[in-house]
Amino acid sequence: MNAVWIILSREYLSRVKKKSFIIMTILGPILVALFYGMIGYVASRDAASDSAYDVLLRDASGAFAARLKQVEGFRFFPTMASDDSIKKELLAEHYAGYLNIKDWDLVNLDSVEFVAMELPGPAQKRMLERSLDSMLFADRLSASGIRQGFLDSMKTPIRIQTLELGKDGSMVNSMAEVRGAMGFLMAAIIYIFIFMYGVMVMRSVQEEKSNRIVEILVSSVKPFHLMLGKIFGIALVALTQFIIWMVLSVSLMALLSSFSGISMNTSSTTPAAGMPGLLQAFFALPFLKMGALFLFYFLGGYLLYASFLAAIGAAADQETDTQQFMFPITIPLVFAFVIASKVAFQDPNSGLAVWASIIPFTAPVVMVVRSAFDVPWWQMLLSMGSLVLTFLLMVWVSGKIYRTGLLMYGKKVGWKELFKWLWYKD
């Protein structure tokens, strides 16, 4: 066991001390925060943009001049000047553009021109089109005798409040969307970490093999202990990175929202009534349960896949030889991820979802999503139990392959060969 510990601490320390790890770990959340900050900044700047487009407007019918004032990002100046004099105005850069609405009846509005030296962007163009469109729509409505106000009253959006009835009779406002999103986020993290760190285990085993360090190692450590030390060492690296990311993200988020707290609350993108409900639903999530399950499936999934990837690293002579084995490993994970997105946003209790959350190869990704909703305890137990059992079996299988593969050189290994190795004695 002492040897496992020495291997583990080497794997851990040599990785955590690496510059790339430190940079990724610290810079990661900062970059993400910066990214979101940028988006927010750009969005808020766009909204409050005061650099309006000054546009000359010639409206033959006179029906728009008064109403066009409200179009965001534009300022209109009605004119009746001739085309030539307008052109001169534009060339002199007194105005940025010229909107010419030539004919106007309720059927046609295709004779609208916009002239400018610097044409507006697609977003601005769409804005202009939409406002003209809605004006035309309103005009047509009133022409046919329907009042705009009447129409608006017909279009009240319906929002279903989902209330979860607890065993104790309490009712909690649970927003299915919030739960799904939270669960999906966790599933995505697990998916990414299994891939990232599983492959790291494989590479590291492979590197030791091609370096022949492994010969010195196995002369003092049992291959099985070597494998365990490596897998758990790298698991600790993953956890370290994850925890630092969490801490940094949360504190950065707190920092950002304290800076822009006011703007977040007055943000008009969410309906005024939606925001408290969203928060309430968020805080009503079973955090403790989800956290514990996340940790369990995070580790379980990683250990399952990493032990197999370790065996593959040991069996292969070169990294390119690992490709043929990577495919069948990638498939269940990707499949699980697809199911996870369905579970999160459509039906958390479909038959496919239930089975995928019990089968150990997809469970780590699928079950965490379902854990955001309510999962019958027997399904939970079955899923966890089968994951633990499969993991133990996998470690045994991988240990066998690992031990045989490590000292086997110059042989291209296939599935059949791997299977044979299971039955070798020392």
Added chain:
Amino acid sequence: MNYILELDGVTKQYQSKRALDHVSLAIPPGSVYGLLGPNGAGKTTMLRIINHITAPDSGQLRFSGRISTVQDAYRMGYMPEERGLYKKMTVWDQLLFFARLKGVPSADAKQRAKSWLQRLDLLPWAGKKVEELSKGMAQKVQFITTVIHQPDLLILDEPFSGFDPVNADLIKQEILELQKQGVTVLFSSHRMESVEEMCSHICLIHQSKLLLNGSIGDIRKSFRTREYEVLTAQPYSCQLSNAAVSSQSVDVHGSFYCRVQLQEGAEPNMLIQDVMEHNQLLMFREWIPSVHEIFVMHVKGGVA
């Protein structure tokens, strides 16, 4: 006699190939034991069995008189033929890692690492990563990782391959120094002539079978052929009736060399007299085959 290591009928079979076929040998403590044979003879397999990397299919391995267990590997230092170190790790961390893996307490490991680095002039490089070192320096580091836990038995697979002559000599001296301190050294080589002078004992393996083993003096003496080397100033033709010249040549200095096979009834002194009567004798000595020649005789002539 107590042997530090004994192999008894050790056999190892890989799928299609028998790597070792009933090999038995005994290594006396404090010896420098050369495991000689061409590439693919089974040397590496034998070394791996000895330090418990693989287990034999049948046969027994005894260490210090009792059945060897995995624990014994901690008393051995193994340097594989294909050298390997963690490229991204510093020399210092590397030495401590391997020492601790072999069960050396951290404080001792530090002290020993320092003294070894000093001894091999590597101290200024302690903080460097292995990938920054020259090949020769990395080899020296590799050697330290092999001996830092003060093994009783040092196992070196082709120790001099890849060393430049200066470093090879340095490592040779270190090996002999360790041997003086009582360490038993077992190494393999396919270049028999180069290691002959270092070994006190040898064994020859060929096509997974042990051809012969024992102390180098005994082995060579047992291969005496009653041939004598004669160097003369003039061409020499033997007048003795019961002796025959087996080969003749002119050496670089213009002297004449010949090898004379004595037959029944002939004595070395009679040969010397014969030479001196007709010629000027420059050198006379008994010809004893080198290990390499013994090996060739075995493989080609089918002695055994």
